[in-house]
Amino acid sequence: MKKTFFILIVFLLIIASGYSFYHFKTYTDMPALAKLEYKGMNLVAPIKELKNATFDELKAYHINSISLIPYAFVDVDNASIHYNNKRQWWGERTEGIIASNQLAHDYKMTVMLKPHLWVNHNFYTGNLDFSTDTEWKKWETDYEKYILDFAQLAQKENIELFCFGTELGNAVAKRPEYWFQLIHKIKKIYTGKLTYAANWDDFDKVPFWNQLDYIGIDAYFPLSDATTPAVADLNKAWQQHILKMEKLQAKTKKKIIFTEFGYRNSDQAAKEPWTENQNSINNLAQANAYESLFQSLTKKDWFAGGFAWKWYADEYHKEEKNSVDYTPQDKPALETIRKWYQ
Structure with missing residues (x-):
């Protein structure tokens, strides 16, 4: 009773x-949503120091992981690479990486260390090429030193994820043996998770995914020519790219992370997200593009999350409030990210 x-x-x-x-x-x-292991942001290196206020703000938006980027500069004429230059910003050098990683860990965040190459303005690293085997070997010797130095640092500082290359499609296609031996050397030094950041248009051509923990994609997929694309239309456009990712994922059994993803707050934000041609402010286009990405990908159990491009550690991005940029800071897109990261 x-x-x-x-x-x-x-x-x-x-x-x-x-x-x-x-x-x-x-x-x-x-439908159950995928558990996002990486609710991440690519952190633009601070000029002088990284402050707690940066991490307080990141935490407020449920960001649980950051990407730290130690840039190196390529001298194509001499087939050489230079890094840890004192003229570089503090956050790009070894000392800045160590301090930034420690602060991230203090805030219970995981870290991806993601070395980037810089050639010059308007030069895409995926097109990097040399005419002779001697030049290739010279460049590869420099690149190996660069990567192994930071692999050692990642091991010493307990960095959870190491991305040993970013958008180097031609170098990977032409010199696959070099990359297999480099991965072997990295694994002798570094025991954390390992990935590579393939560009959106060649991720299915990378030959060494089976050697890594994640398939990494810089996910600037073209989705719509519309000035302000609707979320529903973007969701439909995602399907062809998702099918391509699912085919590779089924073959390799590796989860996929977006080592970079993002959109500018401009007209046609989802047309060619890797370009910076449009300068008309359109915050809704950016927010819709983010919303569609999360709606489309978080349904997939093979999607482990990723790192949005990008978050300024310094406040100079606020100097031009009415400007077009990738960062979602101080824009409606940041609330979209907060919602999905929560």
Whole structure:
């Protein structure tokens, strides 16, 4: 009798609160979203120092992981690479990486160390090429030193994820043996998770995914020519790219992370997200593009999350509030990120 009375009370409370069994059924029937291991941001290196206020703000938006980027500069004429230059910003050098990683760990965030090459303005690293084997070997010797130095640093500082290359499509296609031996050397030094950041248009051509922990993609997929693309239309456009990713994922059994993803707050934000041609401010286009990405990818159990491009550690991005940039800071897109990262 008491049990029956209790069930009746619960039922009446449900009715009183405006719910029905239909609502409960609808809720339980909703598709489960993938658990995002990396709710990340690519951190633009600070000029002089990294402050706690940066991490306080990141935490407020449920960001649980950051990418630190020690840039190196390529001299194409001499087939050489230079890094840790004192003229570089503090956050790009070894000392800055160490301090930034420690602060991230203090805030219970994981870290991806993601070395980047810089050639010069408007030069895409995926097109890097040399005419002779001697030049290639000279460049590869420099690159190996650069990467192994930071692999050692990643091991020493307990950095959780190491990305040993970013958008080097031609170098990978022409010199695959070099990359296999480099991965072997990295693994002798570094015991954390390992990935590579392939560009969106060649990730299915990378030959060494089976040697890594994640398939990494810089996910600037072209989705729509519309000035302000609708989320529903973007969701449809994602499907062809998702099918391509699923085919590779089924073959390798590796989870996929977006080592970079993002959109500028401009007209046609999703047309060619890797370009910076449009300078008309369109915050809604940026926010819609982010919303569609999360709606489309978080349904996939092979999607482990990723690192949005980008977050300024310094406040100089605020000097031009009415400007077009990739950062979602101080824009509606940041609330979209907060919602999905939560």
